[in-house]
Amino acid sequence: MPSSKRDWAKEQALRFEARLGTGKSDKRWREINLLSQQNCHDWAKAAGVPLHNSQVAYWERGTLDPKGEFWFAREAYNFAIAENNFPASLSRVVKDRLKAAEPYLNHKGEVATALDFQAMFGNRQPINPLYTKAEELTNDFLAEFAQQLERAFKKVARENMFSNKECWDALCQTKSMKQVKDKKVASMAQDVLRGERILTIEEAKFVIGKYKQCPACIGLKDMTTGELSKKIEEANSKLVLLASAK
Numbered sequence: 001m002p003s004s005k006r007d008w009a010k011e012q013a014l015r016f017e018a019r020l021g022t023g024k025s026d027k028r029w030r031e032i033n034l035l036s037q038q039n040c041h042d043w044a045k046a047a048g049v050p051l052h053n054s055q056v057a058y059w060e061r062g063t064l065d066p067k068g069e070f071w072f073a074r075e076a077y078n079f080a081i082a083e084n085n086f087p088a089s090l091s092r093v094v095k096d097r098l099k100a101a102e103p104y105l106n107h108k109g110e111v112a113t114a115l116d117f118q119a120m121f122g123n124r125q126p127i128n129p130l131y132t133k134a135e136e137l138t139n140d141f142l143a144e145f146a147q148q149l150e151r152a153f154k155k156v157a158r159e160n161m162f163s164n165k166e167c168w169d170a171l172c173q174t175k176s177m178k179q180v181k182d183k184k185v186a187s188m189a190q191d192v193l194r195g196e197r198i199l200t201i202e203e204a205k206f207v208i209g210k211y212k213q214c215p216a217c218i219g220l221k222d223m224t225t226g227e228l229s230k231k232i233e234e235a236n237s238k239l240v241l242l243a244s245a246k
Contacts, residue, residue, distance in 0.1 A: 011123075018123035020062035025120075025131035026104065027060040032135065033101035034237050040077060042094045046087035047080065049073045066121070071114035078103045082111045100234075105130065137201050137242040145239055146198045148232040149217060153193040156223050168193065174219035179211065189216045208243035 030037070037060075041053035051073035058064035080086060082103035086095050106116040107126045119125035157167035168190065171177055180186050185207060191197030193216065199207070207214065217236045221228050 015123045016062075019121055021127055021132070022117070022120045023060045023062040023064075025127045028131040028134070029104045030060075031241055032131075034234055035097060035101055039094050039097055043077060043080065043086065043090060043098060044073065046090040047076070049076050051077060066118075071118050074117050075112070075114040078112055096230075100230075104128075135242060137204060137239075139198070139201065141235075141238070141242070142201065142204055143198050145235045146192050146195075148229070148235050149192055149214070149220075150195045152217070152220050152228045152232045155228070156220050159224060164194070170223060171216065171219045174222045176211070176213065176215040176218040176222070180215050182210075185210075185215075192216070204239065205243045208240055213240060 030040075037053040037056045040051060040056050043049075044051035050069055055064060055070065059066070059070075064070075081098055081101050084099055086098060090098075103111045105128050106112040106120075107128050109128070110116075116125060120127050153164075153167065153171075156162075156171075157164060160167065160170070162170065172186075177186075177189075180189070188197060188199065188203060188207075192199065214236050217228070217232060221233075227233070
């Protein structure tokens, strides 16, 4: 039975903390899986589920006071991702993103249900540490990113029947690379594209801090008639996320 000496003010404060923590953890889950709030909105609209991007935004900030159907809508979204079960009318781009994602897991490592989300929100259940510990930028990730960028450069050169020099000259004429006035940054990009350099963590943070994206990656994307590989697209998004983290 509950103690008669319960400290209601303290419990209320802990619930508020849990409310903020649950929202932040769901945002962290979304970022890890390279999903946007709009992706959730698009899925919900196609599935006929009452879950909107405005709700998700308030939820992640901890300012939403969820009604009953919200919990079941969040569960439905989670299980759709877990089971790869998406409406036929959902766009291919959104569907591919959701297929590549992993569901939000509760503290036991199980696919979180409506009751799990509600329990975390009310400070009755712990949050999975996967979503409370920020992922860090590593040298291994930067090495993999450099390889993906080099491959993307060669792919674009092959598509356009360019030599490496011709491809570099064309890349320098793209909008994103024209913004790179720093000769040192341009030289670093050249070395990475040749496969002769891997950026340090400090260099990567400097580039993303100044240009908000990898200029070379965005430039190569503008040069191709189709899309760059899924791996480099996802790696670029992850680089921005990790290098921007405080």
